[in-house]
Amino acid sequence: MNNFKALLPYLLLHKNQYLVGTLAVLGANAAVLLPAYFLGRAIDGLRLFADNNPATPGLSLGHLGLLALGIVAATLVSGALMVGVRRSIVFASRQTEYEIRRDLFAHLSGLDKHYFDRARTGDLMNRLTGDLSAVREMIGFGSWQLATVVSSFVVSFAWFFSINWRLTLAVLVVFPIIIGILAYLARQVSLRYVPMQEQNSAISAKAQENFSGARVVKGYAIEDREIGEYKVMNTELIRRALFLNRVEGPLQAFMSLLMGVAYVLVLLYGGRMILGLVPGSPLTLGQFTQFALTLERLAWPMLSIGLIANMLQRGMGSWGRLQEIFASRARVHDSGRTDTSIRKIEGDIRYENVTLDFDGKKVLQNITLHIPAGQTLGITGPTGSGKTLLSQLITRLTDVSEGSVKVDNVDVRNIPLATLRDNIAVVPQEPFLFSDTIASNVAFGLDNDHYSPIETRKSVRHTTAPEENDVKPDMERVQRAAEIAGLASEIVAFPHGYDTMLGERGVTLSGGQRQRTALARAIAREPRILILDDSMSAVDTETESRILQGLRQVQEGRTVLLIGHRVSTLRHADHIIVLEAGRIVEQGSHEALLAAGGHYAELERRQRLESDLDETEEAKIADAAAGQPSIPVPPTRNEPAARNEEVKR
Numbered sequence: 070m071n072n073f074k075a076l077l078p079y080l081l082l083h084k085n086q087y088l089v090g091t092l093a094v095l096g097a098n099a100a101v102l103l104p105a106y107f108l109g110r111a112i113d114g115l116r117l118f119a120d121n122n123p124a125t126p127g128l129s130l131g132h133l134g135l136l137a138l139g140i141v142a143a144t145l146v147s148g149a150l151m152v153g154v155r156r157s158i159v160f161a162s163r164q165t166e167y168e169i170r171r172d173l174f175a176h177l178s179g180l181d182k183h184y185f186d187r188a189r190t191g192d193l194m195n196r197l198t199g200d201l202s203a204v205r206e207m208i209g210f211g212s213w214q215l216a217t218v219v220s221s222f223v224v225s226f227a228w229f230f231s232i233n234w235r236l237t238l239a240v241l242v243v244f245p246i247i248i249g250i251l252a253y254l255a256r257q258v259s260l261r262y263v264p265m266q267e268q269n270s271a272i273s274a275k276a277q278e279n280f281s282g283a284r285v286v287k288g289y290a291i292e293d294r295e296i297g298e299y300k301v302m303n304t305e306l307i308r309r310a311l312f313l314n315r316v317e318g319p320l321q322a323f324m325s326l327l328m329g330v331a332y333v334l335v336l337l338y339g340g341r342m343i344l345g346l347v348p349g350s351p352l353t354l355g356q357f358t359q360f361a362l363t364l365e366r367l368a369w370p371m372l373s374i375g376l377i378a379n380m381l382q383r384g385m386g387s388w389g390r391l392q393e394i395f396a397s398r399a400r401v402h403d404s405g406r407t408d409t410s411i412r413k414i415e416g417d418i419r420y421e422n423v424t425l426d427f428d429g430k431k432v433l434q435n436i437t438l439h440i441p442a443g444q445t446l447g448i449t450g451p452t453g454s455g456k457t458l459l460s461q462l463i464t465r466l467t468d469v470s471e472g473s474v475k476v477d478n479v480d481v482r483n484i485p486l487a488t489l490r491d492n493i494a495v496v497p498q499e500p501f502l503f504s505d506t507i508a509s510n511v512a513f514g515l516d517n518d519h520y521s522p523i524e525t526r527k528s529v530r531h532t533t534a535p536e537e538n539d540v541k542p543d544m545e546r547v548q549r550a551a552e553i554a555g556l557a558s559e560i561v562a563f564p565h566g567y568d569t570m571l572g573e574r575g576v577t578l579s580g581g582q583r584q585r586t587a588l589a590r591a592i593a594r595e596p597r598i599l600i601l602d603d604s605m606s607a608v609d610t611e612t613e614s615r616i617l618q619g620l621r622q623v624q625e626g627r628t629v630l631l632i633g634h635r636v637s638t639l640r641h642a643d644h645i646i647v648l649e650a651g652r653i654v655e656q657g658s659h660e661a662l663l664a665a666g667g668h669y670a671e672l673e674r675r676q677r678l679e680s681d682l683d684e685t686e687e688a689k690i691a692d693a694a695a696g697q698p699s700i701p702v703p704p705t706r707n708e709p710a711a712r713n714e715e716v717k718r
């Protein structure tokens with residue numbers, strides 16, 4: 070019931086269309102029964118005419134023509150009204166579908182990282198497509214058919230009672246059985262439909278993960294395993310679908326049987342009335358014909374009762390699944406304490422005794438740190454030590470459990486999210502590129518101001534036409550960003566330069582190119598705070614040092630958080646912190662940390678040795694190529710000990 074209450078505001082957006090549609094259904098179903106009435110009148114008139122009794126002259130040819138004309142007119146009216154039904158109810162249901170889809174997307178866009186960490190993309194896709202269609206069918210075709218059934222029964226029984234109430238009561242005998250069956254059906258469908266949709270979601274999620282992770286599946290050659298698992302899930306889906314179908318299967322046959330019973334009752338009881346065997350209840354042949362033909366008209370509505378009950382149950386089940394999305398709330402959002410007057414930020418960042426825990430596990434502990442505006446902070450530490458989470462606290466992808474993070478001395482929870490995120494650009498570890506041109510990927514989001522916020526729960530008829538994005542990327546800005554990100558020379562070599570399509574519809578970029586495209590995107594935003602989360606791990610050290618050199622120009626006046634493992638990257642930071650298990654275990658400048666001889670110094674020593682080793686090996690290979698094999702021979706993969714020996718020497 071609560072679910073229906075939530076749907077009501079959407080239906081009320083088109084109340085006039087739904088009302089007109091329902092009235093049209095009523096009118097069409099009344100008109101469709103008129104031919105039976107005219108035919109009944111004609112039969113009685115003709116019979117009297119055949120009796121040749123001057124007291125009751127019966128039907129004249131003129132009357133006959135009028136009745137025929139009535140039949141034609143009734144058929145035409147009912148046809149025209151049916152067109153009206155389509156144009157009102159079915160059109161309105163499409164508009165309602167649009168509005169729900171728009172609001173769902175807007176709601177999902179407002180949810181936070183916490184929600185998407187747990188949601189499965191395949192499941193969401195299934196809800197936005199399959200479930201939404203089921204809801205549209207319920208409010209469109211379902212409500213149309215429901216109105217047809219209700220109006221057919223109301224109008225028919227009004228006729229029946231006006232013709233002969235005893236015969237009507239006889240026909241009504243079958244109705245308690247129909248209602249009982251419907252109640253059973255509705256319950257069974259609701260019990261069986263949601264598990265089927267859940268399995269549909271699981272199967273969509275499985276397919277989506279396999280397509281997104283195709284490289285992993287192929288790399289590990291586990292296609293057979295995945296196909297096997299998919300097969301098991303598919304079998305389960307079919308089992309659940311058949312379980313649902315089984316309840317619907319015999320229904321139509323049963324309804325047909327009940328119709329047959331009603332016919333038999335009309336024939337036996339009505340026949341006795343015509344023969345005058347039921348005292349006080351005469352029935353003419355014409356009335357009998359009208360009764361039988363009207364009953365015949367009820368056959369389809371009767372047979373479709375099961376279909377409608379099924380459609381309504383499915384629709385409400387699906388609406389319940391969409392309601393789950395609407396009921397989800399972002400944990401991170403603007404609140405009453407948000408200071409909406411804050412429009413820009415400078416970039417001074419303070420962590421004050423920050424602790425973050427997930428389900429009782431402390432992933433950051435007692436972090437106190439100050440990054441003055443315009444400075445660069447290097448963050449390093451073993452994997453899983455909390456580097457990414459530390460940076461995510463600034464953009465509020467997640468909020469602190471204790472303490473506070475301040476930007477320009479204001480708690481980030483008091484800064485409007487839009488202002489905060491507008492001024493921060495993040496290059497994540499795993500960049501995501503859209504199926505669009507390189508230029509659009511770099512200029513991504515720069516045109517955000519051209520779009521007005523969506524007004525939810527508003528009729529599509531009162532919203533302006535969808536805004537087309539005709540804003541061209543600022544190519545100068547895009548090219549400058551690509552230049553600094555060390556990508557420009559490669560873009561020029563692509564088939565269509567900056568207009569080359571990426572992703573599903575275009576070229577595939579290498580890991581390093583993807584990282585640099587994401588870097589260019591962040592640079593193009595010209596943010597106050599730039600967060601580079603291990604964002605150059607896939608480029609070689611030479612390219613990296615070129616990018617860093619370019620970045621130094623844009624770093625001017627911006628606060629930069631540089632997360633990484635390479636000392637060659639970190640050494641340029643004003644201040645460096647080393648994290649371990651969520652705590653800062655070391656901090657200082659590059660030189661100070663080297664002098665301290667701790668974790669950072671050890672990291673530097675190891676990387677220096679690795680680099681020396683690479684150079685030695687390169688020299689040996691070059692010597693070998695020149696025909697002067699140096700002794701000892703370069704170690705093979707199977708000889709790590711020998712290789713280590715050499716390093717030591």
Ligand SMILES: Nc1ncnc2c1ncn2[C@@H]1O[C@H](COP(=O)(O)OP(=O)(O)OP(=O)(O)O)[C@@H](O)[C@H]1O
Nearest residue numbers: 186427432450451452453454455456457458459498
């Ligand atoms: N949403 C979450 N729920 C629970 N634990 C989380 C969540 N996000 C991160 N963690 C845990 O917090 C710890 C720190 O994660 P974080 O991503 O910050 O590590 P990191 O230092 O950036 O690692 P890497 O260098 O591998 O990227 C990890 O143990 C991680 O599993």
